[in-house]
Amino acid sequence: xxxxxxxxxxxxxxxxxxxxxxxxxxxxxxxxxxxxxxxxxxxxxxxxxxxxxxxxxxxxxxxxxxxxxxxxxxxxxxxxxxxxxxxxxxxxxxxxxxxxxxxxxxxxxxxxxxxxxxxxxxxxxxxxxxxxxxxxxxxxxxxxxxxxxxxxxxxxxxxxxxxxxxxxxxxxxxxxxxxx
Numbered sequence: 001x002x003x004x005x006x007x008x009x010x011x012x013x014x015x016x017x018x019x020x021x022x023x024x025x026x027x028x029x030x031x032x033x034x035x036x037x038x039x040x041x042x043x044x045x046x047x048x049x050x051x052x053x054x055x056x057x058x059x060x061x062x063x064x065x066x067x068x069x070x071x072x073x074x075x076x077x078x079x080x081x082x083x084x085x086x087x088x089x090x091x092x093x094x095x096x097x098x099x100x101x102x103x104x105x106x107x108x109x110x111x112x113x114x115x116x117x118x119x120x121x122x123x124x125x126x127x128x129x130x131x132x133x134x135x136x137x138x139x140x141x142x143x144x145x146x147x148x149x150x151x152x153x154x155x156x157x158x159x160x161x162x163x164x165x166x167x168x169x170x171x172x173x174x175x176x177x178x179x180x
Contacts, residue, residue, distance in 0.1 A: 004177045006133075013051050023179065025125060025168030027114045032167060033103055034064035037096050039163045040154035041087045047162075049087070056085030061096070066107075070100035095153035102151045117143070118169065126164075127171040134172065136161045 003009070007018045026032055038057065042050045050057075060083050062068040072080075077097075081088050103113055110116040120143055128134070140161035147155040164170040173179040 001178050002176050003179070004172075004174045008048070011048065014048055017051055019179070022166060023168050023171045023173055026166075027118070029107065029113045030064055030066070032113050032117065033066045033069075033100070034058070035166045036099065036103070036155075036163060037061065037064060037069075039159050039166065040095055040099065041089070041092050042162070043092070043154050043156075043159055045087065053086055056083070060086050066100050066103050069097060070104055072097045092154060099152045099154075102147070106150065117167070121169055125168060125171055129175065134161065137170075139170075140164060 003015070003018055008014045026035070038050050038054065041057070058064065060080055072093075077090065077093055080086065080093050081090060106116045107113050110119070120139060126139070136157040140157045143164070144155055144157040144160040147160065161170070165172050
């Protein structure tokens with residue numbers, strides 16, 4: 001079974017992520033929040049690093065309960081900074097808290113974050129029919145700009161594009177991949 005070229009065929013966690021999660025449309029706000037936060041923590045690192053720490057992140061960040069994360073105070077930040085099972089960056093932890101607050105504001109404005117993010121494509125999935133690997137597009141530029149304007153951090157166009165792939169708005173499986 002042929003997969004996208006970026007998948008490390010020796011890594012079970014990567015294979016499972018590719019085969020079962022990546023590019024699958026997601027509409028649940030909790031899952032959308034989780035992936036947004038994980039993508040932000042991935043900035044400057046490899047996705048496999050985040051995947052290996054995902055379960056620990058879930059525990060550390062209260063199963064990505066956006067309300068709880070938005071209310072984290074210095075005591076919780078200090079606890080997270082000591083957790084060797086996650087990426088311990090004060091700036092990224094503080095960004096996660098701020099992004100949670102913005103996420104809630106978006107939910108209030110649009111009824112859900114799902115309505116907001118899928119609204120950029122009118123609910124349609126973008127399926128690229130070539131094997132050119134993109135790192136950003138005009139769509140990710142537009143969403144990045146809007147998220148930044150709303151106050152989110154670590155949401156540059158490359159991170160946003162990776163996020164769009166992860167949540168299935170963009171289906172970038174290569175043409176020779178069985179998931180294409």
